[in-house]
Amino acid sequence: MPKEVSQQKAAVLGLQHLLAMYSGAVAVPLLIGGALKFNSTQMTYLVSIDIFMCGLATLLQLMRNKYFGIGLPVVLGCAIQAVAPLVMIGKKFSINTMYGAIIVAGIFVFLIAGFFSKIKKLFPPVVTGTLITTIGLTLIPVAFQNMGGGNSNAKNFGDSKNLIVSFITIAIIIALEIWAKGFLKSISVLVGLILGTIIASFMGLVSLKPVIQASWFHLPQFFYFGVPKFEWSSSLTMIIIALVSMVESTGVFFATGDLLHKNISEDDLKRGYRAEGLAQILGGLFNTFPYTTFSQNVGLLQLSGIKTKRPIYWAASLLMLMGLLPKVGALVTIIPTPVLGGAMLVMFTMIAVQGIKMLLQTNLNDNRNVLTIAISIGLGLGVTIYPKIFQNLPQTVQLFLSNGIVVASLSATLLNLLFKKGSGEK
Template sequence: MNNAKAITFGIQHLLAMYAGAILVPLIIGGALGFNTEQMTYLVAIDILMCGIATLLQVWSGKFVGIGLPVVLGCTFTALTPIITIGHSAGIGAIYGAIIASGAIIVLISGFFGKLVKFFPPVVTGSVVSIIGISLLPTAITNFGGGVADAPDFGSTTNLLLGFTALITIIVIYRFTTGFMRAISILMGIIVGTVLGMILDVVDFTPVKEAGWLHMVQPFYFGAPEFHLEPIITMTLVAMVSLVESTGVYHALSDICKKPIGSKDLAKGYRAEGLASIIGGIFNAFPYTTYSQNVGLVQITGVKERKVIFITGGMLVILGFLPKAAALTQIIPTPVLGAAMIAMFGTVITQGMKMLAPEINKSMENALIVACAVGLGVGVSIVPEVFKNLPETLSILFANGIVTGSITAIALNIVFNMIGRSKTETALNTMSQSDTVKR
């Protein structure tokens, strides 16, 4: 493949993942009250780190990298935990938890395959569903304008912008295929923003004030702080992401006709852990494989790692350009909310897709899901329910993700592992592996 074609395919991969990459820092920065300068840095460093994480994963070294054409971005499963930690323990605790969870993943990468049995689809699907559902209030609030008690919340202009973006996403996804479908959310954001410019509600001040070039710096938002509850939360999130990544690795292995073994998986896990450590140091986020780019590999038939190296390189370059990052801040809040509804809805449906065969398999699994999702979402809405527990436990279980995860893991052990014969356990593990691969 010549360089011109490789660059073209590299740009396709960048566009396919770009909406997801910029939404995460925009949502987190907005929820934590970052100013314009901080938001610009947060978006820029996230884009840069997406590139570094991708390069770490594509490069097949002795200890790091799965060596498959995979693109990495910040996992949406980390959104709610990061925002919750930020509000309860501060920004330093966010990055301390990200660094610590990344280090834990690196340490357990060699034998994580043995821990996967504790994270079957009935567990991971429950966790993913809890995360997606808990994110919806943020999406709807943004859809209406961003501040629920603002005079213009739910105004005609805000709803017009939001519905225009959402309808654009739906129409493109319905009537196109391949690459255009893969960038439907990005196109919805662009169309909604253009309408915002026509209606004169777009502010270009962040772009004007941003510089053309900047240097990144470690601990830009402050030194990391290490607290038990945030670390446990982010480690659970990281493990769920690894289970999802395992499915992506196997899917790409089949597409590329490149068999992978336990050592390859360990290198892939290690790359994600290392990316999280670096991300925490530079005040970015934990990273995971992006399935939309796997779909693009399958659609185009282009499997060369050279293309993904180019994508990673372009992301790194963009990360040093503040004006490129500042462009994301001109997106009207209702348009951002529309994109969030589509993205978070996808997270929920992904969880449902994982859970559907498990619920049909047995009533025990249905009860596991009912209790895990019920407690997880319930605690996310009413975290005060555990306020009378000892302080350590109340802090831990006030987090809906942790409560739901622990509930799902514990009930899966009770119903599906204790008292089962080795043959049943082996068959169940094989079934879970097949589900992940699909």
């Protein structure tokens, strides 16, 4: 059983989980709002209510009941793979069509959850281990980009200040893992982020402007940007993206289950998918985005050693509070991108290591298993680095094949089935 912690310690651990996922959560509204030319008032709503919805979506997944909720210590945030399709729909049709498509996709996920959960038998350790390793490895370039400053095309990308604070953040986390004990060791990432930000402030990399400009309070509103409209091709596009997210979430569910030494059943998967579908429906109604289970927090569970749900309840509550109090929420945005990048590098590599540990459960003396792992990870990383390799294929096919995690998952599943009789995997 996961060891329990006091409410005070759980709150601090919850804040650590929040900071780990925050940049990924706010990236989606910033990218979509910027591409669709939202004004400052619209952007304020979009970011704040998106954060509120991340907390609500997380609660839906935590609170296991008869119909939905996997009940694992996982955090939900915006699906980054939805950015390009949503921008395309918003520009070609309208913002309202964009939200209509999100609602349709959410209903689709909720309805097919039972059927999709039956694919559990397709995910033995050779497949899940490959998928989770690929998730970690494909996220590492994101961490490196943030370490350099965030925008690789910017003039200051790779500036010495960015590199110094990112590596100092990594060094602080490593030092705490080596020399700290008890609770302090479990919050090494949080301490790294705080100290990294303080050091960065002396180097002129921290601005309080977002906090000063943010409002004090506002409430979520149904149909803030207007009543959703429904268009078949847009809905189909978002259904495809939803399927991609379900594949990724499956890997996260199995990774978390492995950490907790818990067998993930078909019923667990069904409830997990339903919670994501419900969160996506609410995202469309509140004019935010699709929500999916975040993988970066799995690495944090491994690093902190605290695997109970209590800190995640705190993270969800803090997210909702920050969504209602934009000025408080803006405090988190002052953490410099290079500092986040340093922490991300540690967490993302931990995910890859978790995948490798799962692969050790397979027979690596069997070349068929080795081929399944090698080819699948190779394809996943290759697509991540060069997604344009499939640019001449139909747009619908590109939506699947431009995601390295999905490509690795499909490859590992198909190769495992092909080699199943000889490999001895079940």
